[in-house]
Amino acid sequence: MSDIKQIKNLKDFSTSVERFQGGHRLCPGCSHSIIVREMLNATDDNICVSTATGCLEVCTAIYPYTSWDLSWIHIGFENAAAAISGTEAMYKALQKKGRPHSDKPTKFVAFGGDGGTYDIGFQSLSGAVERGHDFIYVCLDNEGYMNTGGQRSSSTPIGGATTTSPAGKVSYGEKRLKKDMVQIMAAHGCEFVAQVAPSKWKDLVKKTQRAYQASGPVYINAVSPCPTEWKFAPEKSMEICDLAVDSCVFPLYQIEDGHKVTVTYKPKVKKTVEEYCAAQGRFKHLFRPEFSHVIEDWQKRVDATWEYLLKREEAGI
Amino acid sequence: MANTKANQTRVVWDGNMAAAQALRQAQVDVVAAYPITPSTPIVQNYSQFVADGNANDGEFVMVESEHSAMSACVGASAGGGRVATATSSQGYALMVEVLYQASGMRLPIIMNVVNRALASPLNIHGDHSDMYLGRDAGWINLCAYSPQEVYDLNFIAFKTGEDLNVRLPVAINQDGFLTSHTAEVVEHFSDEDAFGFIGSYVGKNPMLDGENPVTYGAQTEGEWHFEHKMRQNHALVNSLDTIRANFKKYAEFSGREYHPVETYLTDDAEEIIVCMGSVFGTTQITVDQLRASGRKVGLVGIRVWRPFPKEDLAAAIKNAKSIAALDRSCPMGTTGALYNEVAAVLVENGMSKNLLNYIYGLGGRDTTTEHLSGIFSDLKACSDAGKRTKPVVQTINLRGKMLSFY
Numbered sequence: 001m002s003d004i005k006q007i008k009n010l011k012d013f014s015t016s017v018e019r020f021q022g023g024h025r026l027c028p029g030c031s032h033s034i035i036v037r038e039m040l041n042a043t044d045d046n047i048c049v050s051t052a053t054g055c056l057e058v059c060t061a062i063y064p065y066t067s068w069d070l071s072w073i074h075i076g077f078e079n080a081a082a083a084i085s086g087t088e089a090m091y092k093a094l095q096k097k098g099r100p101h102s103d104k105p106t107k108f109v110a111f112g113g114d115g116g117t118y119d120i121g122f123q124s125l126s127g128a129v130e131r132g133h134d135f136i137y138v139c140l141d142n143e144g145y146m147n148t149g150g151q152r153s154s155s156t157p158i159g160g161a162t163t164t165s166p167a168g169k170v171s172y173g174e175k176r177l178k179k180d181m182v183q184i185m186a187a188h189g190c191e192f193v194a195q196v197a198p199s200k201w202k203d204l205v206k207k208t209q210r211a212y213q214a215s216g217p218v219y220i221n222a223v224s225p226c227p228t229e230w231k232f233a234p235e236k237s238m239e240i241c242d243l244a245v246d247s248c249v250f251p252l253y254q255i256e257d258g259h260k261v262t263v264t265y266k267p268k269v270k271k272t273v274e275e276y277c278a279a280q281g282r283f284k285h286l287f288r289p290e291f292s293h294v295i296e297d298w299q300k301r302v303d304a305t306w307e308y309l310l311k312r313e314e315a316g317i
Numbered sequence: 318m319a320n321t322k323a324n325q326t327r328v329v330w331d332g333n334m335a336a337a338q339a340l341r342q343a344q345v346d347v348v349a350a351y352p353i354t355p356s357t358p359i360v361q362n363y364s365q366f367v368a369d370g371n372a373n374d375g376e377f378v379m380v381e382s383e384h385s386a387m388s389a390c391v392g393a394s395a396g397g398g399r400v401a402t403a404t405s406s407q408g409y410a411l412m413v414e415v416l417y418q419a420s421g422m423r424l425p426i427i428m429n430v431v432n433r434a435l436a437s438p439l440n441i442h443g444d445h446s447d448m449y450l451g452r453d454a455g456w457i458n459l460c461a462y463s464p465q466e467v468y469d470l471n472f473i474a475f476k477t478g479e480d481l482n483v484r485l486p487v488a489i490n491q492d493g494f495l496t497s498h499t500a501e502v503v504e505h506f507s508d509e510d511a512f513g514f515i516g517s518y519v520g521k522n523p524m525l526d527g528e529n530p531v532t533y534g535a536q537t538e539g540e541w542h543f544e545h546k547m548r549q550n551h552a553l554v555n556s557l558d559t560i561r562a563n564f565k566k567y568a569e570f571s572g573r574e575y576h577p578v579e580t581y582l583t584d585d586a587e588e589i590i591v592c593m594g595s596v597f598g599t600t601q602i603t604v605d606q607l608r609a610s611g612r613k614v615g616l617v618g619i620r621v622w623r624p625f626p627k628e629d630l631a632a633a634i635k636n637a638k639s640i641a642a643l644d645r646s647c648p649m650g651t652t653g654a655l656y657n658e659v660a661a662v663l664v665e666n667g668m669s670k671n672l673l674n675y676i677y678g679l680g681g682r683d684t685t686t687e688h689l690s691g692i693f694s695d696l697k698a699c700s701d702a703g704k705r706t707k708p709v710v711q712t713i714n715l716r717g718k719m720l721s722f723y
Contacts, residue, residue, distance in 0.1 A: 046525075046527025047527075048396070048524050048525065050392060057536070058536055061532050061534070061535040061536060062535065062536050062537075062538075063535040063536060063537040063540075063541050063545075064535075064541075066532040066535065068530065068532055069530060070527070070530045071524035071525070071526075071527065071530045071531050071532075071533075072524075072530070072531075072532045072533065073391075073392060073395050073524060073532075073533040073534050074533070074534035074535075074536075075388055075391050075392070075415060075418045075534055076388070076414055076415065076418065078384065079384060079385060079388035079415070082380065082384070082385035082388035082389050082392070083388050083389065083391060083392035084392055085349075085378065085380075085385075085389050085392065086347060086349055086378065086388065086389030086390060086391065086392030086393035086394075086396065086400075087392040087393060087395065087396040087524055087525070088392075089347045089349065089376040089378050089389065089393055089396075090346055090347050090376070090392075090393040090394075090396030090397065090398045090400075090525065091396060091525055092376055093346040093347055093374065093375050093376040093398060094346060094396075094397070094398055094525065096374040096376075097346070097373075097374050097375075099517075099519075100525070101397050101520075101523045101525035101526040101527075102525060102526055102527040102528060104527055106525060106527060123381060123382060123385075124381070124382070124384070124385045124388065126381070127380055127381030127382070127385055128385075130381070131378065131379075131380070
């Protein structure tokens with residue numbers, strides 16, 4: 001069993017050895033790199049990472065360069081979970097056979113965007129989790145196919161304008177509700193499932209360290225504001241993160257053993273969905289009078305979900 | 318029994334059991350697989366080895382699709398150890414994206430492919446459509462014509478693919494049902510001897526070596542992609558030398574000798590059939606029958622489909638007047654892939670011969686000695702006329718009117 005790395009304050013964090021190096025080609029203000037750094041720096045153990053095709057992948061391993069100061073693999077869009085499940089199986093086999101490649105404990109992490117998680121990679125994620133591989137799957141959720149110019153995914157929220165669900169004269173953009181991956185993965189019976197935001201870095205690191213201690217599959221959904229396609233200024237990323245969690249559009253909570261809910265962050269003053277939307281160009285059209293019902297309905301759903309989570313936390317179920 | 322280095326025991330195995338036993342004896346570290354007819358018994362047999370504590374502590378990962386099977390194989394092989402799987406047909410088709418990734422990352426994954434038709438229409442029986450689908454995927458492709466050869470070629474596959482001068486994935490093809498489900502006598506080694514031939518595999522650039530981290534599957538755009546692919550092709554072409562050397566080593570070890578191109582009575586043959594798969598055996602009988610009546614006929618079997626052994630084929634067919642290339646896959650808009658290879662070898666060597674293409678056995682359709690005898694008759698007619706007197710592409714045992722599109 002590995003020791004838990006002590007990260008109590010920003011100084012501890014900033015003096016951690018970087019396992020994800022700068023110089024990558026992610027957009028200014030992209031939240032992906034912040035999430036990845038916070039997660040990988042939360043342990044001193046060896047880490048093997050797989051990454052689904054997407055922004056993170058295309059921007060961090062352009063031959064002959066790599067941002068990854070740990071072992072990393074990219075195969076395809078739909079198989080980050082399957083790939084890391086194979087590496088984890090090899091680790092277990094070589095441990096059993098008494099010929100490991102390293103004496104240090106090794107953790108296994110898969111990163112996918114919401115396209116590679118909610119959509120095309122959903123099957124391989126479900127399969128790898130069902131098989132009980134000891135790995136952490138992290139969805140960098142920016143609610144669309146941002147690497148290819150901002151198309152809708154099943155994570156795109158209703159009302160969001162994307163290049164394949166554009167707002168128009170008669171359309172308010174995306175028509176479907178965002179898929180609830182956290183609940184879906186909890187229903188797989190994962191020992192630990194959580195939603196995190198990079199702006200709440202202590203909460204993120206605590207959950208990540210809890211994930212590293214798990215002995216089976218863990219799913220973490222990370223809100224990852226995308227300045228390019230959510231349409232806000234790059235320096236506002238963490239403010240948008242805070243708006244997402246303070247409005248409870250992205251509630252920070254965790255589910256243990258498939259059922260035990262803990263809400264890990266409760267905003268002192270809840271922001272509104274309207275405030276969240278007003279800060280992003282992708283929702284600009286929702287402020288036209290004929291589409292105002294979209295925000296109103298969304299607010300009702302956010303309130304209901306928040307109540308539901310608090311009730312489950314209180315009931316301990 | 319030849320005087321060989323290993324003790325061997327005679328058993329009766331079908332091609333699937335021969336493959337499963339070879340994987341067990343190879344002490345594979347990770348097998349990731351998904352069942353599909355007709356290769357299912359390979360993973361079933363292997364599951365039983367695991368259940369009986371007889372799989373050498375290897376991990377057996379029963380995934381949720383063939384795409385994930387090959388993806389897990391890639392992840393496992395990059396991790397740094399011995400990896401194998403098995404599939405057929407639609408499953409192979411689902412894997413194709415990842416087959417290219419496996420070879421591009423130079424990962425020596427060993428895959429038993431039990432060849433089967435591709436839908437539509439759906440058909441579970443043997444033909445070579447799946448093998449042809451993966452033709453350009455950068456894998457070494459070996460062809461076994463019998464359960465014994467399945468067993469033998471698995472060890473040659475591990476020894477070749479894992480060779481540090483090669484580092485490429487290897488497919489061992491066998492015909493669905495005709496080989497996979499036909500029980501025949503197989504001579505196998507003791508577990509110790511079998512493993513001794515290939516030895517253990519450590520893995521080059523293992524991801525699991527945390528002190529020396531590696532990046533697999535990087536992106537290369539215009540600056541580097543071409544160079545990487547041509548270097549990979551270079552490795553695949555040159556792997557023929559290693560394959561040839563391992564065929565020799567295996568002959569010393571087992572008494573059974575393989576060649577990139579197998580020949581049967583070709584030296585003085587005027588008419589030659591070139592084929593792959595279990596039809597080789599049927600054609601051998603046909604050749605014997607025709608030789609008994611004085612006909613100068615011969616047979617060539619492609620053992621190594623990729624890298625294609627051009628020089629070996631040229632040498633095998635150089636004395637013939639007329640040649641038939643047999644393709645067990647629908648050519649879909651052109652001539653069969655094996656025909657094209659033979660035609661290229663003729664042109665490259667300045668050889669002018671009558672060359673015919675026969676499409677046979679699609680979806681498991683029978684091909685008999687009578688059919689093959691008919692092909693030799695066509696070839697003889699061409700030889701006698703001194704020119705091709707038959708259509709380039711013909712079909713064997715196709716019902717109704719001959720569907721001539723040439």
